[in-house]
Amino acid sequence: MSRHNDDAIWHKVDDRQALYTAMSDRIWAKPETNYTEYAACAEHRSMLEVEGFRITHAVAGLPTAIMGEAGTDGPVIAILGEYDALPGLSQQAGIAEKRPVKEGAAGHGCGHNLLGAGAMLAAAAIKDWLAETGVPGRIRYVGCPAEEGGSAKGFMVREGIFEDVDIVISWHPAPLAAVNPPVSLACNEILFEFEGTASHAAASPELGRSALDAVELMNVGANYMREHMPSSARIHYALIDGGGAAPNVVQAHASVRYLIRARALDELAPLVERIRRIAQGAALMTETRVRDRVLSGDGNLIGNTPLEALMQAQFERLGPPVFDAGDRRFAETIRATLTPQDIRAAFTRFGVGPRMDLPLCDFIAPLSAGGGVGIGSTDVGTVSWVVPTVQARGATYAIGTPGHSWQLVAQGQSGIAHKGMVHAAKIMAATARALFENPANIAAARKDFERRRAGRPFVNPIPDGVMPDFPKAAG
Incomplete structure (x- = not known):
């Protein structure tokens, strides 16, 4: 048995991976932008029903937000998912040239089709583990729309959705496998x-x-x-x-x-x-x-040293995702469309030295690597101001692929994307289990959170009275 399958929680992820990669592919094929993610939300609702989660619709008054919960008593761990696409990035899958499915249409240029599916996959594995072991605790999947400029999680925070949550876990597609450097604007x-x-x-x-x-x-x-x-x-x-x-x-x-x-x-x-x-x-x-x-x-991201160390331990125990020769060939064709600057920047953002001949991630980035070059913003940052939060980065595309690009969309249904998503789900599930098994880890995360927040009052950047910028109905 390989080290990628020598843990019961990872088996639970593997047992479901075909269902969730298929869901990710269906969402990729129907890209929807901010607050229009009705088909994606329906996919997530259907899967939550299949898994037997207790479901809450229209979370925080957002029609395309959904939540599923399982377990009883004990601490609450929320795993965040996303499923919104970007405008103007339509692209056919599996080819290394710019070729829109429909000119001017949307596309999953940030990999959120994977993000939501992988997050729910992790939550489902933990749901079964809680039921089998009887460990007290609740796992909550939060399906979040409109990350790309819509700040849905900020509205959720304002409405108190995370007030009873002890720990938040999330992830994001990336070129490398790593604990996400907690740096954003x-x-x-x-x-x-x-x-x-x-x-x-x-x-x-x-x-x-x-x-x-x-x-x-x-x-x-x-x-x-x-x-x-x-x-x-x-x-x-x-x-x-x-x-x-x-x-x-x-x-x-x-x-x-x-x-x-x-x-x-x-x-x-x-x-x-x-x-x-x-x-x-x-x-x-x-x-x-x-x-x-x-x-x-x-809000900007607030880091959490104990959670990051705990997640890093899961990465090092699992090792990097295993890609095959076909994955590497496809990655090389994508990299032929990139510049050396693109490739170098992918390593620099994670604070590691460039390996210019490496098409796909074959290592775990060290926790001390840091990052901070090419910083963007994320509404996960707002959540991290109110709950201890940690994020993984899952290696789901060729190293050097720019974010928000047709090249990233082209890889969204590939074996690279699927393997990286399943790998990230295992990391999140193992991290959540370690927290449920040892409440001292939760206490340590809370202590670090309170230390970082001391003397720094939180003011939600979305003022009271501001409503989401819902698209106007056609006609």
């Missing part, structure tokens, strides 16, 4: 809408007050601010409404969407206020009016 996404006065741009320009001018001046001000903000901060913007296509009309309305990121929540709030003042200044200069609306927001 806090963020807010805010829509700024300017209102002016329309007029004939030639006959009576003096009567007009251009909302588009205000947007442009706001962007100039934000760009000048870049020199005077923390080096870890990031600001991005997109013009949402330019006021129309007629240049002979002074545009009476225009809007711009800003994504503001900072190293931590306490740095984010003042940065957001500075951007708001720039918007107000632009409105003052153009004699227009501005209003802003928070769309979403994420």
Whole structure:
């Protein structure tokens, strides 16, 4: 028996892997973006029913969020899943050239089809283990929509979904197998809408007050601010409404969407206020009016040393995923579409030296490797401010594959993806079991959490009263 199968909890994962890889493939084939994940949610609901979980629908008032729970009494461990796709990344599976299934359609460019399926696979294995052993405890699968800019977990936190949870476990597809470095940026996404006065741009320009001018001046001000903000901060913007296509009309309305990121929540709030003042200044200069609306927001990740060490022990016990010759051949064809910079960056992000000739992960990244280059944001960060949280990285694609790319979508139904997903499920299940078996591990995680949070009040970056940006119904 190989070391990949010498544990009862791993057997429980293996016994179910065909069901869950098939579910992942079905979700891959019907990609749905923020808060439209009805087919994916239905797939998860059906599997929760098959497994016998107690099910809660429309969690936190989010129609495509779902939760399943099993077990009684004892500590509560939640395993988080996701299943939203990205717009504009449609791609056929299994080929190493850009070829959309449907031009302009969505695609699973972050591997969330795998993320949700792998997380539920781990939860199902633990469910059976709890039932067989009689160990007190509850396992909870939380199916989360809209991670890609929708911040669904932040709304869940605001609604108290995690108040009775002792530990949160999650994972994310990646090029390497590792404990996720707990580094991310806090963020807010805010829509700024300017209102002016329309007029004939030639006959009576003096009567007009251009909302588009205000947007442009706001962007100039934000760009000048870049020199005077923390080096870890990031600001991005997109013009949402330019006021129309007629240049002979002074545009009476225009809007711009800003994504503001900072190293931590306490740095984010003042940065957001500075951007708001720039918007107000632009409105003052153009004699227009501005209003802003928070769309979403994420906290930065709070690490947890005991949980990370516990998960690392499971990685080292299990070893890396085992890929076959066909997996390596496909990975090489994908890598032929990448640059050396892409490949090098994949190693750098995990703090390990590059092995430029390695197509697929064959090692476990050391826990001390750290990371921090190429930092993004995640709504798991908000959860980590209220519950001790740990995440795995599962090796599910060729090393060097950029996130949010057609190359990643192309690998989403491959043997690489399936093997990496099952491997990650084993890590999560073994970590959860170690916590249930030894409550001292939970106590140690809580102590570390309280130490890190001491003197750092949590303010949800999604204010009270802000509702999710649900897509408008067609028709």
